[in-house]
Amino acid sequence: MKTIIRNGVVVDSEGSVRADLLIEDGKISAIGSHIEEMDAEVIDAGGKLILPGPIDVHTHFDLQAGPLRAVDDFYQGTLAAACGGTTTIVDHMAFGPKDCPVGHQLKEYHRLADGNAVLDYGFHGVLQHVDKKVLEDMENLILSGIPSFKAYMTYDFRLPDDEILRVMQSVKKTGGVLTVHAENHQVIGHLRKKFVEEGKTGAIYHAKSRPAHTEAEAVGRLIHLSAMADYPNLYLVHISTKESLMEIRKARQNGAKNVYVETCTQYLTLTEDKYLLPEHEGLKYVMSPPLRTQEDCDALWEAIGEGLVSVVGTDHCPFFFEDKVKYGADDFTHCPNGGPGVEERVRLLFSEGVMKKRITLQKFVEVSSLNPARIMGLYPKKGTLRPGSDADLILMDTKKTGVFHQEHLHGNAGYSLYEGYAYTGEIGLVMQRGKVIVKDGKFLGNRGDGEFMSRDIPELESK
Secondary structure (H helix, E strand, C coil): CEEEEEEEEEECCCCEEEEEEEEECCEEEEEECCCCCCCCEEEECCCCEEEECCEEEEECCCCEECCEECCCCHHHHHHHHHHCCCCEEEEECCCCCCCCCCCHHHHHHHHHHCCCCCCEEEEEEECCCCCHHHHHHHHHHHHCCCCEEEEECCCCCCCCHHHHHHHHHHHHHHCCEEEEECCCHHHHHHHHHHHHHCCCCCCHHHHHCCCHHHHHHHHHHHHHHHHHCCCCEEEECCCCCHHHHHHHHHHHHCCCCCEEEEEEHHHHHCEHHHHHCCCCHHHHHCCCCCCECHHHHHHHHHHHHHCCCCEEECCECCCCHHHHHHHHCCCHHHCCCCECCCCCHHHHHHHHHHHCCCCCHHHHHHHHHHHHHHHCCCCCCCCCCCCCCECCEEEEEEEEEEECCHHHCCCCCCCCCCCCCEEEEEEEEEEECCEEEEECCEECCCCCCCCECCCCCCCCCCC
């Protein structure tokens, strides 16, 4: 089957050009002027931007968290992502039973996702403890299609510094990627206990118990550990504060290499005043790290522009508001931790970034598509518009505007963190591997259309 997308502006990280796009058998076959194929279906882009399919490499679908489970499974979550313009996801697997082997959760997540996801998908491995067998199994998985693993410096299965160092040394040997949730667990635990004892249990104390320096200190410590391991590929997830950026910037100036930084849309657009909303509404925004200040938002935008931040994801992990109230109304420390956002990401990033001239169109392509594909072993199959790549793309109409309202969204949470936010730039069409899966906001795909992606060990330049 052949398709020509005509009369659009093809955009990549290098620039933009008015051109036609020829798609054959799910892949981009040619880019040029006035492409003619007698038997091809023609899609008129109408002057819209043709952008590489956005990739979200930080989701938590169907995640079990204590007594609760994230309310978007791999069908509903990827459907929402698709309707928001995302064409590929890489999901962070949840912790498994205590002392389970590394491969345990991979089998479980294939059970959850295979035949359900509507988008192409991959998984990050998860580390709960470290011993010789874990490291051997991890290295084997890195070489067999799961090149990235997640370690936590907080929560129940956090890794101590010595175990993180051992993992970094293994990652350096294989060329994989270690992603880390960086927060100082002990200090946060002390502050949480202190606030509860003082009767300070409202949502705002979630933010106050995780101040900026608890993230920045952990970031600095990780970078020093990475130096001891000769700088493996280190990917810092959901960085939220200017203090962390200062640590990263300083480290790079001093010669640190292979440090990649992710932030999320909520840390670019929302601030901690949301925790003060009445009627327990602030609990909707309980996530870790917490929302910060406008100064932090501004610093993150600046860091995207200068290339310090490489990726913008979501950390999508929604729970029902009634459960957040049930568990967290009297004590923020019991509130389910996480929120929705996978459907709003692309339009928010485009509107707040490109249309408000905080970042260039090329930088948008980098942080939403190209960089996540390169860092996570998907490039050049994904993340770019060039002959031989998968025909994953979106058409963006820069003249159309909209407002986020829950009734127009597709996730199960029942609310949006961005309710009532106006945006400029509407997605007219979403294509995955040459098939139109969303058109004018209507989902046209099918459950199970997504394919599991065995990812490559990334070829990254040291920086």
